[in-house]
Amino acid sequence: ALFDPSQYLDAHRQERDALYALKASFNSSFLNDNWTGPQCNTDSSSRWHGIRCFNGRVTEIFLESMRLNVTLMDIDAFVFLTELTVLSLKNNSISGNMVNFSSNNKMKQLDLSGNRLYGSIPKSLLSLKLLESLLLQDNYLTGPIPEFNQSSLRVFNVSNNDLDGSIPKTHGLQAFGPDSYSSNPQLCGPPTLNICKNFFATIDVADDQNKESSPAEPPRKSSIPNSAKISVVFIAVGFVVAIFLFFLHFKKARKLKKKGRKVEERGEEEEQQPQQQDATLIDDGLEGEEKPVRSIEEEKGKAVDIEEEKRRLIFVEEEAKSFTLNDLLKASAEGLGKGNFGDCYKAVMDGKEAVVVKRITDLKPLSGKEFTRQLHIIAHQKHPNLLPLLAYHNSKDEKLLVYKYAQKGTLFNRIHGNRGRDRIPFRCSSRISVALGIARALEYLHLNTISQSVVPHGNLRSTNVLLDLNEKVLVSDYGLSSIIAQPIAAQRLVSYKSPEYKTTKRVSKKSDVWSYGSLLLELLTARISVCSAPPGTEGMELCSWVKKAVREEWTAEIFDIEIATQRSASSGMLELLQIAIRCCEKSPENRPEMTEVVREVESIKARVESEDEEDLSMDRSLTDESL
Numbered sequence: 001a002l003f004d005p006s007q008y009l010d011a012h013r014q015e016r017d018a019l020y021a022l023k024a025s026f027n028s029s030f031l032n033d034n035w036t037g038p039q040c041n042t043d044s045s046s047r048w049h050g051i052r053c054f055n056g057r058v059t060e061i062f063l064e065s066m067r068l069n070v071t072l073m074d075i076d077a078f079v080f081l082t083e084l085t086v087l088s089l090k091n092n093s094i095s096g097n098m099v100n101f102s103s104n105n106k107m108k109q110l111d112l113s114g115n116r117l118y119g120s121i122p123k124s125l126l127s128l129k130l131l132e133s134l135l136l137q138d139n140y141l142t143g144p145i146p147e148f149n150q151s152s153l154r155v156f157n158v159s160n161n162d163l164d165g166s167i168p169k170t171h172g173l174q175a176f177g178p179d180s181y182s183s184n185p186q187l188c189g190p191p192t193l194n195i196c197k198n199f200f201a202t203i204d205v206a207d208d209q210n211k212e213s214s215p216a217e218p219p220r221k222s223s224i225p226n227s228a229k230i231s232v233v234f235i236a237v238g239f240v241v242a243i244f245l246f247f248l249h250f251k252k253a254r255k256l257k258k259k260g261r262k263v264e265e266r267g268e269e270e271e272q273q274p275q276q277q278d279a280t281l282i283d284d285g286l287e288g289e290e291k292p293v294r295s296i297e298e299e300k301g302k303a304v305d306i307e308e309e310k311r312r313l314i315f316v317e318e319e320a321k322s323f324t325l326n327d328l329l330k331a332s333a334e335g336l337g338k339g340n341f342g343d344c345y346k347a348v349m350d351g352k353e354a355v356v357v358k359r360i361t362d363l364k365p366l367s368g369k370e371f372t373r374q375l376h377i378i379a380h381q382k383h384p385n386l387l388p389l390l391a392y393h394n395s396k397d398e399k400l401l402v403y404k405y406a407q408k409g410t411l412f413n414r415i416h417g418n419r420g421r422d423r424i425p426f427r428c429s430s431r432i433s434v435a436l437g438i439a440r441a442l443e444y445l446h447l448n449t450i451s452q453s454v455v456p457h458g459n460l461r462s463t464n465v466l467l468d469l470n471e472k473v474l475v476s477d478y479g480l481s482s483i484i485a486q487p488i489a490a491q492r493l494v495s496y497k498s499p500e501y502k503t504t505k506r507v508s509k510k511s512d513v514w515s516y517g518s519l520l521l522e523l524l525t526a527r528i529s530v531c532s533a534p535p536g537t538e539g540m541e542l543c544s545w546v547k548k549a550v551r552e553e554w555t556a557e558i559f560d561i562e563i564a565t566q567r568s569a570s571s572g573m574l575e576l577l578q579i580a581i582r583c584c585e586k587s588p589e590n591r592p593e594m595t596e597v598v599r600e601v602e603s604i605k606a607r608v609e610s611e612d613e614e615d616l617s618m619d620r621s622l623t624d625e626s627l
């Protein structure tokens with residue numbers, strides 16, 4: 001289109017008027033003095049504070065932490081700022097409903113966090129097709145989250161508001177972690193840990209309609225701290241769950257009354273005790289499962305029984321039965337990270353040991369019974385170097401696994417984290433102990449007859465090796481390969497990165513051995529391997545890199561500098577390196593069995609420990625109790 005000076009001047013004038021209107025409502029003496037003269041210079045610069053221009057048009061506004069005190073609702077200045085790509089008014093005292101930004105369809109970044117906005121998040125934001133970042137945290141916004149699904153959206157935060165309802169299941173919104181939604185007591189569903197119940201969502205819809213119809217009133221100021229808010233949510237959710245269970249029982253009791261006689265006549269024997277109990281435990285959320293029969297008398301009085309609550313969380317060990325799903329829902333939860341198969345949370349319950357809750361997604365389409373069977377296999381694999389599964393929850397909408405919390409975090413962090421001055425050295429002997437702990441866990445999984453899986457671990461990497469308070473190895477994520485759907489498993493599990501999968505499309509126990517070899521190399525070289533590289537980073541193909549180093553005789557240079565300087569490193573580390581290289585062999589048949597590896601690492605450990613005694617006197621901070 002031809003350049004039309006009159007149109008340009010009109011737009012320029014309208015933008016100036018809009019900014020003057022903004023200035024008047026902000027009523028800041030600084031802006032009153034500073035925002036004078038033309039807002040954009042001919043070279044696209046601006047002498048106005050917080051304004052950036054391009055081609056004479058205002059494209060960015062940054063007015064952050066200026067104590068601006070205004071009711072945003074009164075301002076419709078933004079209608080004329082049609083070239084705006086960035087608006088940041090964060091950390092002011094702007095109150096009122098959010099304005100309609102639908103005229104600003106070039107907007108990429110909108111930051112209104114840390115203000116006093118109330119009312120709902122306007123659906124008009126859905127029309128901003130280029131939106132990359134939306135920050136609305138720390139306000140008083142209410143109502144549901146609109147169904148944002150812009151593929152451009154990279155940053156999103158609505159935490160610490162009063163939003164409610166279930167988080168829309170759009171790809172765009174589900175891509176963000178729980179932190180983006182935290183401290184909204186009535187918000188539920190993934191990625192938060194709050195479980196939504198259908199009737200709860202229905203109540204929300206009714207509420208939402210009311211909310212949409214008229215602008216919200218200013219909120220009553222709440223002085224409730226966040227932690228208290230979180231507890232209130234969890235209590236509220238717990239309460240809802242209790243009511244839900246009550247209805248469920250009531251319905252079940254009526255159904256059973258009808259069915260009871262028929263079943264008696266058939267003389268059906270109940271299944272053996274433990275299985276029957278499991279079926280009872282999981283049936284609530286499952287469709288089409290035969291429900292075990294109990295008399296109505298038994299059902300009576302049990303409706304809101306706390307026992308039912310316990311059953312919804314299936315405990316692997318009787319003695320671990322010290323909390324209920326309700327306790328978990330009330331616990332304070334801290335997001336630990338997003339894994340390949342879902343989010344991980346640390347839950348701290350009053351007076352109890354912290355646990356880790358893993359929400360599993362991308363599952364195979366297993367029936368309820370099959371899922372339970374697979375989890376029983378996982379649960380019954382017990383070894384001092386395997387992270388114990390404590391309990392699980394299996395409903396139609398949620399699959400949660402509850403594990404022991406490992407205080408010292410992951411091996412990945414132990415190797416690569418904190419390389420600064422206050423790093424606690426990761427000595428050779430400790431590394432060998434870790435290598436042995438992992439090898440023993442893997443050996444157990446490989447020899448254990450309960451596990452029928454072709455690749456018993458399937459996802460061995462340094463982020464799945466945890467360390468407890470004494471740096472004892474606890475290998476996690478074992479057996480998940482049997483419940484994760486293909487092709488997700490092939491894309492994300494470590495064993496599918498092995499050379500044989502690339503050529504034959506098959507994995508086996510020996511793929512675990514290959515993963516162990518890569519992990520050993522990561523432990524020895526402190527280089528991030530492709531198997532453990534966090535999302536967005538690239539790891540190294542350690543097996544081929546190390547083989548090249550050995551071929552070209554620069555082996556000594558590959559070791560982590562921290563151990564390369566240790567006297568005892570030379571022999572022990574070299575032997576470990578040789579084991580790693582054998583485990584990495586291209587052809588699975590040439591890799592050793594884990595039993596063989598365990599024996600060899602044990603003998604290295606015994607020898608290095610005696611040689612290392614002198615060195616240890618230099619560093620009392622490390623105890624070698626990894627086994």
Ligand SMILES: Nc1ncnc2c1ncn2[C@@H]1O[C@H](COP(=O)(O)OP(=O)(O)OP(=O)(O)O)[C@@H](O)[C@H]1O
Nearest residue numbers: 336337339340341344356403404405406463464477
């Ligand atoms: N039992 C645990 N104790 C302490 N921290 C844990 C525990 N389980 C997981 N974590 C932490 O939570 C993070 C996410 O764990 P998660 O297992 O979901 O993902 P991952 O190990 O990074 O990848 P993957 O999904 O392939 O296992 C881990 O990196 C770890 O820091």
